[in-house]
Amino acid sequence: MAKTPAVPEAEFTLHEAAELLGVHYMTAYRYVRLGLLDAYKVGGTWRVNQTGIDTFRVRAVTEESRGTTSVSQRKRRAPWADRLERRLLAGDSQGSWGVIEAALASGASLDEIYRNVLSPAMVSIGQRWERGELDVAAEHGASVIAMRMIGRLGARFAHRGRTRGTVVLATPPNETHSLPVAMLADLVRQAGWNVVDLGADVPAESLVRAAMAQNDVVAVGLSVSNTDRLDSTAYAIAALRKAVPNTRVVLGGHAIAGREHAVALGAHDFAADVAGFVSILESVGV
Numbered sequence: 001m002a003k004t005p006a007v008p009e010a011e012f013t014l015h016e017a018a019e020l021l022g023v024h025y026m027t028a029y030r031y032v033r034l035g036l037l038d039a040y041k042v043g044g045t046w047r048v049n050q051t052g053i054d055t056f057r058v059r060a061v062t063e064e065s066r067g068t069t070s071v072s073q074r075k076r077r078a079p080w081a082d083r084l085e086r087r088l089l090a091g092d093s094q095g096s097w098g099v100i101e102a103a104l105a106s107g108a109s110l111d112e113i114y115r116n117v118l119s120p121a122m123v124s125i126g127q128r129w130e131r132g133e134l135d136v137a138a139e140h141g142a143s144v145i146a147m148r149m150i151g152r153l154g155a156r157f158a159h160r161g162r163t164r165g166t167v168v169l170a171t172p173p174n175e176t177h178s179l180p181v182a183m184l185a186d187l188v189r190q191a192g193w194n195v196v197d198l199g200a201d202v203p204a205e206s207l208v209r210a211a212m213a214q215n216d217v218v219a220v221g222l223s224v225s226n227t228d229r230l231d232s233t234a235y236a237i238a239a240l241r242k243a244v245p246n247t248r249v250v251l252g253g254h255a256i257a258g259r260e261h262a263v264a265l266g267a268h269d270f271a272a273d274v275a276g277f278v279s280i281l282e283s284v285g286v
């Protein structure tokens with residue numbers, strides 16, 4: 001029996017979408033930039049499909065029925081991580097930044113942007129890739145935009161004044177997930193420490209040299225995202241503890257199950273997030 005051909009989904013230009021939604025073209029454009037209206041580019045111009053229009057309408061009705069009374073209340077409740085995820089997956093760096101700016105304007109702190117917006121968006125993208133819903137290229141593209149956004153954000157939140165000592169941050173050999181370290185570096189810097197951020201995949205010997213080069217080093221923080229990198233993590237920790245025995249080595253990241261796991265790998269301590277890390281740093285001092 002012949003298959004019935006699938007009916008292609010209706011697709012609209014942004015002008016047409018604006019008309020359908022009863023708003024000005026610039027308002028529709030702003031919705032796209034804020035991640036409120038799903039759009040994609042075809043030959044350099046924005047397109048919105050019927051699903052995008054329907055989803056936008058459903059969201060608008062849901063907001064309405066929640067009885068949201070003011071713009072600021074609506075903004076506070078806004079699902080920033082979902083919006084960001086959509087812009088990241090559309091490869092839309094300007095739109096992604098628009099979501100971050102909107103979240104900042106609604107009063108979110110740098111810590112909240114990293115913890116409640118960027119991290120959950122990235123984690124969800126990872127889960128969708130794991131379920132086979134996304135090509136790994138989408139995850140790579142989203143990571144590139146995320147890294148650029150971290151670059152723009154970090155500079156805004158730089159700490160001024162005296163520092164409380166130096167913290168060396170890195171990922172162990174062969175561990176290529178640099179995003180968590182980049183976020184952590186900004187937050188630790190903002191909390192008052194001088195940060196030497198070595199990024200990803202640092203050879204153990206170089207890590208040791210970098211730690212020895214500082215005379216006020218408080219701790220070395222290592223981030224491990226991939227459970228396949230636990231051997232190289234243990235190797236790097238052993239090298240550090242031999243060369244700089246008085247320096248605390250703290251582990252964190254998706255691949256570390258908790259304090260017991262971190263200690264079994266040779267580290268002194270574990271922290272689940274920046275707050276936990278800062279309290280370890282405060283207890284160590286210089």
Ligand code: B12
Binds near residue numbers: 127226251277
């Ligand atoms: C982005 C990403 C990538 C990017 C990395 C880009 C980059 N420059 O970082 C790309 C696309 C390149 C990538 C590649 C790969 N990835 Co990847 N990736 C991710 C993803 C989606 C997000 C990571 C992230 O940024 N998270 C956001 C951060 C902020 O959250 P977090 O890591 O939990 O960090 C928080 C805390 O843990 C803590 N923290 C983190 N580190 C530290 C350190 C210290 C000292 C402290 C105190 C705290 C702390 O602070 C953070 C804020 O709260 C994760 C999914 C996930 N669940 O994390 C997979 C994930 C880590 N990747 C995974 C895999 C398998 C890979 C690949 C091997 C896939 C492949 N086959 O190609 C490759 C690695 C290639 C290689 N050569 O090693 C797996 C690892 C599974 C495992 N075995 O453990 C994950 C978990 C995805 C999955 N669900 O399967 N990946």
